[in-house]
Amino acid sequence: MTESRESPYIVAADAESFPALVVENSARGPVLVNFRSPEDETCQRQFALLEGLVGALDGRLLLVNVDVDAEAALARDLGVTDVPALKLFRKGRVVESRSGLQDEAALEVLVQYYVARDSDDVIDRAVPLFAEGRAQDAFRLLGEAMAEDPVNPRLPLAVARLLHHQGRTEAAIRLLDSVPEGVRQYDELLQFRILLGFRMEAGDEDDAALQARIDAAPDDPGPLRQRAARQVLAGEHAEALALLARLLEQETDADEAYARKAMLRVFALLAPDDPLRAEYGRYLQRHVH
Numbered sequence: 001m002t003e004s005r006e007s008p009y010i011v012a013a014d015a016e017s018f019p020a021l022v023v024e025n026s027a028r029g030p031v032l033v034n035f036r037s038p039e040d041e042t043c044q045r046q047f048a049l050l051e052g053l054v055g056a057l058d059g060r061l062l063l064v065n066v067d068v069d070a071e072a073a074l075a076r077d078l079g080v081t082d083v084p085a086l087k088l089f090r091k092g093r094v095v096e097s098r099s100g101l102q103d104e105a106a107l108e109v110l111v112q113y114y115v116a117r118d119s120d121d122v123i124d125r126a127v128p129l130f131a132e133g134r135a136q137d138a139f140r141l142l143g144e145a146m147a148e149d150p151v152n153p154r155l156p157l158a159v160a161r162l163l164h165h166q167g168r169t170e171a172a173i174r175l176l177d178s179v180p181e182g183v184r185q186y187d188e189l190l191q192f193r194i195l196l197g198f199r200m201e202a203g204d205e206d207d208a209a210l211q212a213r214i215d216a217a218p219d220d221p222g223p224l225r226q227r228a229a230r231q232v233l234a235g236e237h238a239e240a241l242a243l244l245a246r247l248l249e250q251e252t253d254a255d256e257a258y259a260r261k262a263m264l265r266v267f268a269l270l271a272p273d274d275p276l277r278a279e280y281g282r283y284l285q286r287h288v289h
Helices: 018-027 040-058 072-077 104-112 122-132 135-148 153-164 169-178 186-202 207-216 221-233 237-248 258-269 275-288
Strands: 008-010 031-036 062-067 085-090 093-099
Touching: 008 040, 018 031, 018 040, 018 085, 018 258, 031 040, 040 062, 040 104, 040 275, 085 104, 122 135, 122 153, 135 153, 153 169, 153 186, 169 186, 169 237, 186 258, 207 221, 221 258, 237 258, 237 275, 258 275
Parallel strands: 008 062, 031 062
Antiparallel strands: 031 085, 085 093
């Protein structure tokens, strides 16, 4: 349903329309959900700023308003306890949350890593060049774009993906570790960095050789860590977390808390509402404390 006569990119959602308006649309671009009480003055001030932001972005951001007075259950299910509150959805999941009145600068920071940017066009030009065997030209284009637009996280992510495709995984990791901290926290970049780390830990020996080492020394944490990394890369998160929990029981101070840190990395790959996060989060809390 239309919320604003001024912009087609501002709509209202209820519990029934929320999956289509928010979750499905977030697969195509960022969707900012504004939880508000229409009669609240702070919410009105927030909405005025959001209208300006949406207008400036000209179709690159969809704003969805939710009336918490009418949709109390929906707000509660999403963890909203006070208004105004904002949740930014991308690819079906919440990637950013804010509570309370946000000023114009804070709103711009909130969305800047997720909205389409002019420099994204460089990726569309560079990837075909790489596929044609012109890797040097592709990297040159992307490097120039990164220098001109250092806050676009999709540029270093694209370079890292191409480096990894070339088998230069360590170089990809160094690149991602060198980007500004704020850019580094972009959801897709962070997840790819985590996967590259597990790829390095997985090793290159075949599965049969790894299994033989595990059979020969069942309590040796090295091969078990490799097995857990391979499970993560295969998307077998439940199996990986179970194995890491086993390693956690055996871990000593000298191990530098590998299993605990690895479990937290797996959590970052999971959706916020994935039951594995709750199950192993409780386990991790009990073990640590």
